[in-house]
Amino acid sequence: MRISTVTMYEQSINSLNRQQGDFLKVGQQIATGRRVVNPSDDPQAASRAVAVSQAKAVTQQYADSRISARNTLAQTESVLNSVGDAITSAKTLLVQAASDTLSDADRQSVASELRGVYETLIGQANATDGNGRYLFGGYQDDSPPFARTDGEGVSGVNYVGDGNAREQRIDASRLMAVAENGKTIFQSVPSGAGYVARAELGDGARNEGSLTFTSGPSRVDPNDPAFGGSFTLQFDVDDTGSAVVRAVDAAGDNVLDAEGTPILNAPYAPGQTISVGGVSITLEGTPANGDQIQLRPANADDANQDLFKSLKDAIDVLEMDQQGTAENRALFRNTINTVMRELDNNLDNVLTVRASVGARLNELDVVDSVAGNRMLNYEQTLSDLIDLDYAQAISEYSLRQVGLQAAQKAFVDIKSMSLFDYLR
Amino acid sequence: MSIFSIGLSGLNAAQNALNTTSNNISNVYTPGYNREVTILGEGRGDGGVRVNDIQRQFNQYVANQLNSATSSSSALSAYQNQISQIDNLLADRDAGLAPLMQNFFSSLEDLAGAPSDPAARQGVLGTAQTLTAQFRAFDSYLQDMQQGINGQIRDEVIQINNTTEQLAMLNREIALARARTGEAPNGLLNQRDQLVAELSERMDVRLVIQDGKSYNISLPNGQPLVSGTNHYKLEAMDSPNDPQRTILGYRDSGGSLVALPENTVKGGTLGGLMAFRAETLDKTQNQIGQLAVSLAVGFNEQHAKGTGLDGEPGGDFFNIAGPTVFGHAHNIADIAVEASFDATDIGALRATDYSIRFLDDATAEITVKQGGERFTQPLDGDLLSFGGITLSFTDAPQAGDRFEVQPVRRAAQGFETAIEGTDQIAAGLSGATGDNENALALQGLQDNMLVGGRASFNQAYASMVSDVGNKTNVVQVNLEARQGLTDQLRAVQQSESGVNLDEEAANLLRYQQFYAANARVIDTASTIFDTILGLRS
Secondary structure, eight states: OOHHHHHHHHHHHHHHHHHHHHHHHHHHHHHHHBBSSSSGSHHHHHHHHHHHHHHHHHHHHHHHHHHHHHHHHHHHHHHHHHHHHHHHHHHHHHHHHTTOOHHHHHHHHHHHHHHHHHHHHHHHHHOOOOOOTTSSSSSOOSSOOOEEOOOSSSSOEEEEEOOOOOEEEEEEEEEOOOOOOOHHHHSOOTTTOEEEEEEEETOOOOOSSOEEEEEEEEEEESSTTTTTTTEEEEEEEEEEEEEEEEEETSSSSSSSSSTTOOOOOOEOOOOOEEEEEEEEEEESSSOOOOEEEEEETTTTTTTTOOOHHHHHHHHHHHHHEEEEEEEHHHHHHHHHHHHHHHHHHHHHHHHHHHHHHHHHHHHHHHHHHHHHHHHHHHHHHHHHHOOOOOHHHHHHHHHHHHHHHHHHHHHHHHHHGGGGGGGG | OOHHHHHHHHHHHHHHHHHHHHHHHHTTOOTEEEEEEEEEEEEEOOOOOEEEEEEEOOOOHHHHHHHHHHHHHHHHHHHHHHHHHHHHHHOOOTTTTHHHHHHHHHHHHHHSSSSTOHHHHHHHHHHHHHHHHHHHHHHHHHHHHHHHHHHHHHHHHHHHHHHHHHHHHHHHHHHHHHHSSSSOOOHHHHHHHHHHHHHHSOOOOEEEEETEEEEEEEOOSSSSSTTTHHHHHEEEETTTTTTEEEEEEEEOSOOEOOOOOOOOSOHHHHHHHHHHHHIIIIHHHHHHHHHHHHHHHHHHHHHSSSTTTTTTTTSSSSSSOOEEEEEEETTTOOOOOEEEOOOOGGGGSSSSOOOEEETTTTHHHHHHHHOEEEEEEOTTTTTETTTTTTEEEOOOTTTTTEEEEEETTTTTGGGOOOOGGGGGOOOOOSSTEEEEEEEEHHGGGOOOOBBBBTHHHHHHHHHHHHHHHHHHHHHHHHHHHHHHHHHHHHHHHHHHHHHOHHHHHHHHHHHHHHHHHHHHHHHHHHHHHHHHHHHHO
């Protein structure tokens, strides 16, 4: 075939161009460390890489989320730890105060110690995270969730936060509560905590007589149909001083005793044990007309579940001048008994919450290690998709280099071959 | 016939042959030059040699094949040149849209962790601004390409008109030369064939040779561009249904301008540009727009469910440019159309344009431009809702009125962060400082199938990367194959018509000897003559 001079030149140039292009392409791959530089280099890999990098980014989001969740939960756990200690020391003080041998002055000193514990607890309940956000206010994290109230005795507190618990997405399908609100921690009692007795009127006003409960309330028959409700023992005392008792439920209806007869105007004598709705309580002392004993399941809505009210009640009676009267002594004894039981329940609750926080911290660790593996997989996949195999690339690089040099040599040789050179 | 005359005819022939060889050598690198060969013949009757012809080595069949191959490969080359710009745009992994969307949603995660933290809120605003700015940058990059193509079409049309004008002129000159001498000069023929080759690089044309003499050139659809000594002009004009789009118009012999369908020209640079615009550029722009609209509308909808720290319900987080509607230039009346996105049906939003033709004043026939399916939709009052958009016509359209709707084409251009203060970010449902429920819901949008109802934001982006990558890849492979074929045809054409310097060097030697030999004949004749003259003395 005839080859025109232009063809020789063009073909040499074309092959030079092609070799140079291939050589530069490998050079670019080596310089960037990527096999897929442009989407067109490997469209499937490039689009899969977008998807994998999204999965990686989302995994990273959840990892970041776990860091802040762990931070909040760890702070919560540490506060709950102190709260548990404080409740325990409050209980110790109350045991000490319950002794009959204490004078008013001794009780004052216990009271002032208890005040210290009380204030500590309020401080813990209004704890903030590192950013000045209140830990236990629910969504209301910009002001102290436990606000001071005015009134008689030691100043009480009122929960002004809300019942929400902030959640964070710590994994693709796991929304975890990372905060506990004050209501759950300080104003709740776990279910199944049994009955708590309060010697007071329905509106919380004190009894006038010297009625005390010495033992109970204790559960005797959980199968009693009325068991689980709240009851009120109400005492009527006539002019002769003889007292009768009747038991009503929350609706005001009479409650039946174990034999099925209504407890209505049953005679009362000190030392008597009264069974009502499967719960028994032993009473001492003399009631005044209209005195009441409230028997409520510890987690009932109308029962006191508020740790701070329990402590305030205890401090108030400790600071009370008993004036040596049997009525005041009965008020003191009843209150301390009730508060001891309530503190037990509150402590249980705090420990339960703390355990749940601890469990969540453990879960975060587990998710962390699972997600860490997942992240490694994504990185490996991403690298397999778009990163360069250097060994392969470098051998390709040398190969292209040889190809380019050969093309250059061929070009020079062909251009230097001309018949005109021999025409002299 | 004397020896003198014979020698003279040889000298003459040798001179001609040397001329031809020199001409070949001097034109070795001249584009469009066809090698010439001196055809010698015996002298008539009484000996000697004569030059029968200086023959141009040109093969019309090969030239046609080469021209058509050039058309295809220059179309692919123009396509490749353009699409690789988008390919490069998507190659940047750090400034691409995917990482910026990831950053944005990651900042929402920070917000969910600390819903009232000013730094977290500022972070959300910052990443949103970066994201929207990048969407706008993508849009303006693609829009620049649109305008670049408009400009290139105008340039091409000017060049094409120049070429067809010259062709008509050459037809005339060649006819005149033929009339004068009976032969057409090789130079003019070369020029004319070269013009056809140049024209083939710009567009695919049909060449019909009339009576073996005059070149008639027409568009692929048969409309003539050059007919004998006449030529007809193409014009770059605004599309009647989209004034921002330059298309080809044909000025017919009656002087009226007719818009040519965009797929009339398929080959050459012009065809490559047109095909790239219709197949890839429009689509990519629509995909970016669809992504922006889905993100903006979906996000705004969720954002509105929350409450800001200022206590106000969440307002629009993003602004987005609405759909674009153009009334056809030939509509009976110029009816203003307001278009908006239909937030309740945003899943139906597609990355396509639509053309609407009213069958009567209450029924529209809608054609999906990317896909081609067609459906009719009755007008609901003055409203026409389809594909995630609602059009409101200020006046009743007439039968035959046409509209071009681009729901998302330029949407990304108006994609920006609407809220200014960090307090306006509705992280919670209640507006309480610790409420992060809406932030969680907003963060969760990244996994929702919000784009076209079947892809997440990231998946939509990934499919765009895949579309562009695949198309670029296919074009590159086709271009290489085509180019190989074209190179081969060119080698075939050159093997017949191209000059080989070694061959010409040999010819030079040959004809030099030829010349010298003939000179020697004359010398010998002279000697013989002298001998005869010397007999007397």
